[in-house]
Amino acid sequence: MFEGFGVGLGEILQIGTLITMAVGIVLGIIAGSIPGFTITMAIVLTLPLTFHMPPIQGIATMLAVYIGGLTGGMISAALLGIPGTPSSVATTFDAYPMSRNGEPGRAMGIGIFASFFGTILSTIVLVLAAPQLALVAVRLGPWEYFSLIVFAMTIIASLVGSSMIRGLTAGLIGMFLATIGSDPIMGVQRFSFDLRMLSAGLPFLAVLIGVFAVSQLLTEVEDLRKVRQGGALISGKIVFQPLRFMMEAVRRPVNLLRSSLIGVFIGAVPGAGGSIANLLAYDQARRASKTPEKFGTGIPEGVVASESGNSATASGGLIPLIALGIPGSAVDAVLIAALMVHGISVGPRLVLDNPDLVYAMFVAMFIGAFMMLVIAMSTMRYFLMVTDIPKHIIVPLVLVFCVVGVFALNNRLTDVYLLFFVGGLGYLLRKMDYPLAPLVLGVILGPIAETNLRRALMTDADWTLFLTRPISLGFLVLAVVSVVVFLRHRYRYAAAETSGS
Amino acid sequence: MSDSGDSGARASEAGARDGGNGRENASPGAKDSGLLQFLLNLAMLVVFAALFVAAGALPDSRWEPLGSGTFPRGVLAFLMLLNLISMAQAARQALPELRIGFSRMVEIALTTVSEARLVIAVFLTFGLYLLALGPLGFGISTFIFASAVQIFLGPKTVKSIVVALILAAAVSFGLQYVFASVLNVFLPRGTLFQV
Secondary structure, eight states, X not given: OHHHXXXXXXXXXXXXXXXXXXXXXXXXXXXXXXXXXXXXXXXXXXXXXXXXXXXXXXXXXXXXXXXXXHHHHHHHHHHHSSOSSGGGTTHHHHHHHHHHTTOHHHHHHHHHHHHHHHHHHHXXXXXXXXXXXXXXXXXXXXXXXXXXXXXXXXXXXXXXXXXXXXXXXXXXXXXXXXXXXXXXXXXXXXXXXXXXXXXXXXXXXXXXXXXXXXXXXXXXXXXXXXXXHTOBXXXXXXXXXXXXXXXXXXXXXXXXXXXXXXXXXXXXXXXXXXXXXXXXXXXXHHHHOSOGGGTTSSOHHHHHHHHHHHHHHHHHHHHHHHHHSOOSSHHXXXXXXXXXXXXXXXXXXXXXXXXHHHHXXXXXXXXXXXXXXXXHHHHHHHHHGGGGSBHHHHHHHHHHHHHHXXXXXXXXXXXXXXXXXXHHHHHHHHHTXXXXXXXXXXXXXXXXXXXXXXXXXXXXXXXXXXXXXHHHHHHHHXXXXXXXXXXXXXXXXXXXXXXXX | OXXXXXXXXXXXXXXXXXXXXXXXXXXXXXXXXXXXXXXXXHHHHHHHHHHHHHHTTSOOOSSSSXXXXXXXXXXXXXXXXXXXXXXXXXXXXXXXXXXXXXXXXHHHHHHHHHHTHHHHHHHHHHHHHHHHHHHHOHHHHHHHHHHHHHHHHSOOOHHHHHHHHHHHHIIIIIHHHHHHHTSOOOOOOOGGGOO
């Protein structure tokens, strides 16, 4: 192993590789921080630029964009309340209130250190336990996947806080939106009503940006006086204390470790990625907390859980990629495409045939994490300048970036028209007090749930298999426990409120 | 699990008291009105029911027990059930609101629309911008949209207008150039200008 690390270190510590990695980190942070630019899009746009590079340099650069992007997503989540990427949805829950409470520097500082520790811890797990974790993830059949989705849907209920009905409704609306377009198995058109705009389905990016970004930006212009005054989105003095922020993250070792391990595991499950990990890590941190009612008000625990959870998925996703050639996420699928462009076959023999490449990937993750820390902390002040930009500038310019992001993915104008309608729907649901995160989660989980349910029943029409397969049963039991715990918590809260009044 | 008690009635009464003039205390908003929640849930129920019926026409498969319509029908059925529960919850708040009279309701609705006029204006301008992308292209339409909204929303000073025009040029023509030359992504060039 150590010999392999020596070779990997030698491959990465080339001046050219280090420079392109540093550029990748910066581009990743910028792309991730712009709502509308997902990490997948940043990686896709980077791919052609790495064609002329040697394979290891190309892959290391793309991993750097990945690491930078995961951190960048936190920036717009913390400063604008808009998750820059789906991986930072839960970051908005506490980092944004913290910024609104006058501590944007603290929110970003804690987030950056949590991301750093999440990446480092998960990469250690990747190196040490990759084969074992990959074996567990690969044993999941369609029954287990479907039960995992049911479990994830029950988590929605505990995430939304005030109303389980509204949370579930939003989640199911998301699941329904995902059924528009071609049926994933038969290819039949569903709910497209012969409209060309709907025939390809609702692109996830258009839904994500419309629901979160457009509706949030519309909310920002509600108050005429504040907009006209040119007030910044976040008020208060910016305090910049890297050591204090580091200690705030380090002083929560259990939260860091638990969230990172959740991130690694979720990242290793193909199809589930940072978008689920950050919500799950946040939820578990809240459940483990002695003061769960403080979550959502701007506390460090929430930021640490979400950011370490989503950053850990990067290494987690590499586990099935390296061990079995299965992508853990869309970004990993692009990485596989990049390896194939360079003539490297991805599969179980990757470690045997290209150990230098695999160890170079491990080393790139470690070095990328350190680079991200240094670059993000030293340039954080410039990202904090976003806080000084008044709303009348931010709103139209970010709307333009949203349009560019949605258009550039498929080069389709119909996608930007969908952005308009989804944005309007998101605003209406926001005004009706429906939580929006479950809707987006529903769009991600819907197709996975449907495909696996149908595959399971195609394999064997016996429904009881969902209850007789141990891992599937385990997820379903967790789902029931999750609902019971939530209902108990709500009942106690309501009883306490009644007795208080 | 229940929603916000009788806050809807209280909020509506507050809105009715100030006659829609007091911006500070008004704006009960959709989430606070039980009646509005009831009506919106009713509208959603009708839409979901229509989609449920439409999903019934989707073909079955001879290769699998579930056809292409089964999963969406299950989702829509669950949604309808949740809607009915929401309507039952909202009905308790909606009844006291009905007592304030139809004219008051219209007044509150008009006040809400009036307060959201800036949002409506920006949203409609955004829609016009998206429609203009095809014929005018990204550069020109984005420049017009970005500069117009900045000037409309911002303070009317020479400095802020100049800043708005510079930023609009940067995100329109600048972004178009960067995407085309560096990333080989061509943003809409405009059908009106194609030979």
